Amino acid sequence: MSEVMDIKVTQTVKTRLHDQSLENAPFGHYFTDHMLVAEYKNGAWVSAEIVPYQPLQLDPSLAALHYGQSIFEGIKAYKDDTDNVVIFRPLDNFKRFNISAQRMQMPDVPEEIFIGGMKKLIDLDRNWIPGIANHSLYIRPFMFATDAILGVKPSETYKFVIILSPSGPYFSAPMRIYVEEKYTRAVTGGVGFTKNAGNYGASMHPTIKARELGYDQVLWTDSVEHKYLQEVGMMNVFFIINNVAITPSLEEGTILAGITRDSAIQVLKDMGLNVEERKINIDEIIDAYKANTFTEVFGTGTAATISMIKELRYKDFVMNFNTDESKIAPELKQRLDDIRKSKAPDKYGWLVKI
Ligand SMILES: *Cc1c(COP(=O)(O)O)cnc(C)c1O
Numbered sequence: 001m002s003e004v005m006d007i008k009v010t011q012t013v014k015t016r017l018h019d020q021s022l023e024n025a026p027f028g029h030y031f032t033d034h035m036l037v038a039e040y041k042n043g044a045w046v047s048a049e050i051v052p053y054q055p056l057q058l059d060p061s062l063a064a065l066h067y068g069q070s071i072f073e074g075i076k077a078y079k080d081d082t083d084n085v086v087i088f089r090p091l092d093n094f095k096r097f098n099i100s101a102q103r104m105q106m107p108d109v110p111e112e113i114f115i116g117g118m119k120k121l122i123d124l125d126r127n128w129i130p131g132i133a134n135h136s137l138y139i140r141p142f143m144f145a146t147d148a149i150l151g152v153k154p155s156e157t158y159k160f161v162i163i164l165s166p167s168g169p170y171f172s173a174p175m176r177i178y179v180e181e182k183y184t185r186a187v188t189g190g191v192g193f194t195k196n197a198g199n200y201g202a203s204m205h206p207t208i209k210a211r212e213l214g215y216d217q218v219l220w221t222d223s224v225e226h227k228y229l230q231e232v233g234m235m236n237v238f239f240i241i242n243n244v245a246i247t248p249s250l251e252e253g254t255i256l257a258g259i260t261r262d263s264a265i266q267v268l269k270d271m272g273l274n275v276e277e278r279k280i281n282i283d284e285i286i287d288a289y290k291a292n293t294f295t296e297v298f299g300t301g302t303a304a305t306i307s308m309i310k311e312l313r314y315k316d317f318v319m320n321f322n323t324d325e326s327k328i329a330p331e332l333k334q335r336l337d338d339i340r341k342s343k344a345p346d347k348y349g350w351l352v353k354i
Pocket residue numbers: 074195231233234235236256257258259260261300301302303
């Protein structure tokens with residue numbers, strides 16, 4: 001492993017930075033000058049290097065394309081007013097990545113490559129991090145199977161790659177949400193708790209169906225009764241009922257353990273709210289709405305942080321929320337932003353400096 005820790009760097013001869021503007025960069029459109037690529041074979045990570053950003057050459061029989069061993073992470077780094085750069089909770093993403101890897105029968109990626117390589121890469125492409133309000137650097141680590149054999153078995157070779165994308169404000173207008181009763185994102189014993197590419201592939205058709213009905217996203221429910229609430233699109237979901245924050249619990253393995261979710265739980269407690277992680281039945285939500293105790297609902301995730309929801313529809317019952325009057329979601333977002341931009345103390349040790 002010692003050669004691996006010594007990550008070799010081949011610098012680009014010409015930066016592409018001046019061709020593109022960092023200001024208001026759309027999410028995930030532009031990529032920095034360099035990327036990290038590590039190779040796994042014969043039971044070990046044999047190389048890790050930083051090279052100019054470039055296309056990968058892939059065999060048509062590539063295992064990931066046929067049988068889906070492919071996982072990823074999403075992380076953000078921020079530059080503050082004094083040009084300090086911090087990454088938000090990357091060690092939590094590192095741990096979650098290896099949880100996904102184990103479930104998908106893929107090798108663990110060592111911390112030297114995941115975190116060490118990420119820091120080195122970000123440092124090299126530091127100029128690409130927008131120091132503008134509400135901007136960030138989106139970090140996308142991913143791993144996929146590279147065996148070039150059409151046989152259904154765990155691949156023996158893998159690539160781990162990190163790419164970086166500067167991104168402008170990810171404005172999320174208050175969403176209209178359709179409670180999904182036909183399709184399912186995750187089942188007990190399945191892979192809902194992993195960040196594997198297939199979960200996203202499977203979500204697209206139901207999402208487009210909901211769009212056709214005028215909704216932005218679906219609220220996923222359990223596969224048996226279609227009553228127990230899971231996640232909203234690819235975000236975790238919180239309900240504010242009687243001034244208590246309620247979010248689905250993780251133990252069934254059907255919820256992705258969001259790092260924004262975990263951060264939100266901490267910060268909501270700091271704000272003086274009680275937080276409950278438990279099973280939530282749609283009937284309870286409807287009763288609370290009718291009793292006027294259900295005041296806010298929002299999604300959490302790295303890309304948008306907090307996305308407010310203005311409408312929830314279950315069968316023919318429509319619940320409306322005046323998000324202009326929301327108190328909790330905007331304060332939560334502000335507090336999380338302040339921690340990330342080093343405007344509030346980092347009392348939980350969430351920031352990793354570069
Ligand atoms: C990535 C993801 C989230 C959000 O996780 P964060 O760590 O907060 O970005 C939530 N749900 C699903 C299904 C996801 O893939």
